[in-house]
Amino acid sequence: MGLFEPDTDIYRDRDALREDYQPTEIIGRDDELNRYISALQPVINGDQPNNIFLYGKAGVGKSACTRYLLDELKQDATRHDVTLSTIFTNCEDLNTSYQVSVELVNELRPPDDQINTTGYPQHRVNEMLWEELDSLGGTVIIVLDEVDHLRNDSILYQIPRARANGNLDDAKVGIIGISNDFKFRDTLSSKVQSSLCEKELQFPAYDAEELRAILRQRADTAFYDDVVSQDVLALCAAFGAQDAGDARQSLDLLMEAGDLAAEENVEELTEYHVREARSRMEESRVKDGIIGLTDQGKLVLYALLMTEQAGKTPTRARELQARYELVCDRYGVSPLVPRRMRDHLNELAMLGIANSNERNEGEAGGRYYEYELATDRELLLDALSDTVDNVGDPERLKQQFQRS
Ligand SMILES: Nc1ncnc2c1ncn2[C@@H]1O[C@H](COP(=O)(O)OP(=O)(O)OP(=O)(O)O)[C@@H](O)[C@H]1O
Known part of the structure; x- marks a missing residue:
């Protein structure tokens, strides 16, 4: 027997749980899909497509629904003799309009006719883009996923206005911009807002019942019958809704x-596997979050840990500042000014390591934020000790924490 042998006691198709698996049916998004279908309707009528801005938090089905509807639209377009092409581009690594134009030109060109990613003036790359789009002709829908990564947004009004500006004769182009940062909309110039956000669609977070239905659909494909009970799915969904x-x-x-159950060679998932998996995932999320922090971020976290240990959380940033300065002093590091220290606190909140809650004490007290840890203290301390190298000896850090 080899070191590796296929073991498929519980999984029928584990890949069905991966994020790149495209479900054949979308669950619990009827209202959103109906609004999305209306926004795409002009395509099937042969008209200029709407530009659509789609937003909602991570994992709420924005990409899955977009891919699903564009597949359906393509099939229906063929039936109605509408020429439709779609381009799906992720902007995670694209920061400028220039990079987006180059990426689109290369998407549209054959592999042996690609252009360099640098060296052209913007207007030349745009001309190439109009040429490619016009030679494709018909209706073209360009999906820009994670569009909030763009720091320079001119392409977001140049494409929608290309026909009106006489740059395109044959192609009718529409953009679908997807973002999980709604504030991004307010950072756009008013020109871009009015062209890109012609139709806005918001996707809310899922509740436990919707998550359970999505999980049931995937579990039925991913696992053999009777491996995953409704109770196990309900627990996963409850954790998901709570998070x-x-x-x-x-x-x-x-x-x-499922992997834990497979490791244990059991034939059924239990609530124990879900709880254990959750704590493992939480541990690695915290570790990854801490590894990515700067030294100052770690010192701010350390100050918050000490404040929590002293029973003084939730705390305001200005109350934390004194303890943070003490920590800096201990490690011979210059403390940041309060505003910068607060930025680090907010980063901890963004990573889910801390909670930040808005308080409003009316006219007199005004509006302010209070912070507390969102993660188990021991877990944080271990992760901090493992990763803190520049702010001192981990053992010393642990001892100091326990003394404080
Ligand atoms: N309504 C749904 N029905 C079936 N599967 C879904 C549904 N919503 C989300 N999923 C699945 O959940 C996973 C995450 O969804 P998706 O990638 O669409 O989220 P997103 O909102 O685009 O997130 P992000 O902004 O992080 O890219 C995917 O595997 C997707 O297939």
């Missing part, structure tokens, strides 16, 4: 629980 209503996170939890 962020994110379907991806819930699917990851189910896969981790």
